[in-house]
Amino acid sequence: MEQSKIQIIASTTFGLEAVVKRECQALGFQNIHTYDGKVEFEGSEKDIVKANLWLRCAGRVWVKMGSFTAVTFTELFDQTKALPWGDWIPVDGKFTVVGKSVKSTLFSVSDCQAIVKKAIVEKLKEKYHVDWFDETGANYTVQVSILKDVVTLSIDTSGSGLHMRGYRANALDAPLKETLASALIQLSYWKKDRVLLDPFCGSGTIPIEAAMIARNIAPGLNRSFACEKWERIGQQLWKDARKAAYQAIDYDYTPTLYGSDIDANAIDLAKENAEKAGVDDCITFTVQPVEELKLPCRYGILITNPPYGERLGDLRLVEDMYRALGRIMREDMTWSTYLMTSMEHFESLFGRKADKKRKLFNGRIKTDYYQYEGPRPPKENQ
Ligand SMILES: C[S@@+](CC[C@H](N)C(=O)[O-])C[C@H]1O[C@@H](n2cnc3c(N)ncnc32)[C@H](O)[C@@H]1O
Structure with missing residues (x-):
């Protein structure tokens, strides 16, 4: 299958951007850019799998759906709806919206979450020609992140944070991630x-x-990831990547x-x-x-x-x-x-x-x- 170009975000703890950037370079990702708390790069579905499996210092891996300026709810709704949500979320997809807003006109996170959810639902209704979604399928957690009026919308491909390697039993008092x-x-x-x-x-x-x-x-060899169940990624990419990782x-x-x-x-x-x-x-x-x-x-x-x-x-x-x-x-x-x-x-x-x-x-x-x-x-x- 032809792999498409996707904007991918590896989120990081503040201070670790340069380390994660180096990891992305070592994994061969292209067009890498560093921002506060995140590293962005361009890649394919295969790279999403690779990033989840191999990044040792990133917090999570996200598909970046888009970024735009919005200072009113109408702007937020319209520009969210304009993005190609159906490229990722299938008709039975279960999606929740999480959010954060820093130094922005749209400061009510719960209102922004509700508007983003509504805009995505409207977009998916048009694509799938249905009025109601059961949301019985795989999980798609959408994040609306607003910083100084710039909205970034992304979908979480990792599920639980990448620090969850699967080897640590009950944590002690002051565990180090x-x-x-x-x-x-x-x-x-x-x-x-x-x-x-x-x-x-x-x-x-x-x-x-x-x-x-x-x-x-x-x-990431000992754990599962949200996007393992995604239609667009498919099981085969995961199987191949895990097999290669075991062999390595x-x-x-x-x-x-x-x-x-x-x-x-x-x-x-x-x-x-x-x-x-x-x-x-x-x-x-x-x-x-x-x-x-x-x-x-x-x-x-x-x-x-x-x-x-x-x-x-x-x-x-x-x-x-x-x-x-x-x-x-x-x-x-x-x-x-x-x-x-x-x-x-x-x-x-x-x-x-x-x-x-x-x-x-x-x-x-x-x-x-x-x-x-x-x-x-x-x-x-x-
Ligand atoms: C912040 S925790 C380290 C957490 C660790 N990095 C982890 O991955 O779980 C500090 C550790 O220092 C240990 N500690 C406290 N006093 C100590 C001492 N005098 N000598 C050696 N270890 C000590 C504690 O038992 C605790 O496990």
């Missing part, structure tokens, strides 16, 4: 032949994501990865998760307080998301932990350290100014990603 964990790794100098250590590993997300990168395991896994490669945590329950969970992800043989998990951490080799890379001390009473403990980690890392300056925290005076506790800092959001929490780059290993250590 898999997409963000993968981004922390991709923002570092870690490569699959370097040792990686997370001394606050919790449920193991950072080492597990690193192992999946090292083994070239597609992050490098089970023979075993990276050296470490995860430790003070909480024995967290380590049990991390082991279970690693097993589900098919990478348990790549990671050594240990119950250990960071104060007793021994670096397992030289020239390693520490990537971590420690507690931030935001809970009442935790601040002192967390400050002491950061001091202890700083002391340990200063004993071997061949290591690189990458640490995300919201604590603004982190550098003074750690005892060194970071080589680089990057603003990232962990959920709603504003953090900095502190980056201390050690030397490259001599050839024989690589």
Whole structure:
């Protein structure tokens, strides 16, 4: 079947646009453009499948239906109705409209959602020559997103967010999203032949994501997606893409990865998760307080998301932990350290100014990603 040109959006957390752009380039997508919170590119139905299956750091993948300026409900209705909804939504399609509006004249999100829904229904009535839709078929979640009076309409191809990889059982208290964990790794100098250590590993997300990168395991291989049931995409594209992804896994490669945590329950969970992800043989998990951490080799890379001390009473403990980690890392300056925290005076506790800092959001929490780059290993250590 001939593949058509589709505008595709990969949504991202603020701060991760460049990482997702790099991923899109690596996957061979065309005409890539970056905006706040999203990366847009042009592709085919096959690329929608590929993006869902392989993007490690994006939030969701959307089909962009159109974009226009609207400051009245009539403008919103007319321009929404003008778009080719029937190209995607079949007569039995079940569609809901979600929305957001920022700094715009049309600020009532619920009214905008209702108008967009009505406009789509009117358009589909004309196409299918019916008055009533049962909505018993596949799901099509339409998003109306308005920013400074510019409306963007898109359909969610992913379903649940792409961080849902299918390997993480019940989350712990402060779980790190898999997409963000993968981004922390991709923002570092870690490569699959370097040792990686997370001394606050919790449920193991950072080492597990690193192992999946090292083994070239597609992050979406263990889950389903909204557009798997879409007529326009078809089952065959999914079958082919999954088959190719299975064939691409490098089970023979075993990276050296470490995860430790003070909480024995967290380590049990991390082991279970690693097993589900098919990478348990790549990671050594240990119950250990960071104060007793021994670096397992030289020239390693520490990537971590420690507690931030935001809970009442935790601040002192967390400050002491950061001091202890700083002391340990200063004993071997061949290591690189990458640490995300919201604590603004982190550098003074750690005892060194970071080589680089990057603003990232962990959920709603504003953090900095502190980056201390050690030397490259001599050839024989690589
Ligand atoms: C923000 S969570 C990390 C979440 C983790 N990235 C994940 O994927 O689930 C911080 C972790 O630090 C651990 N922790 C707290 N104090 C510690 C200490 N003194 N030594 C080592 N780990 C500690 C907690 O048990 C918790 O799992």
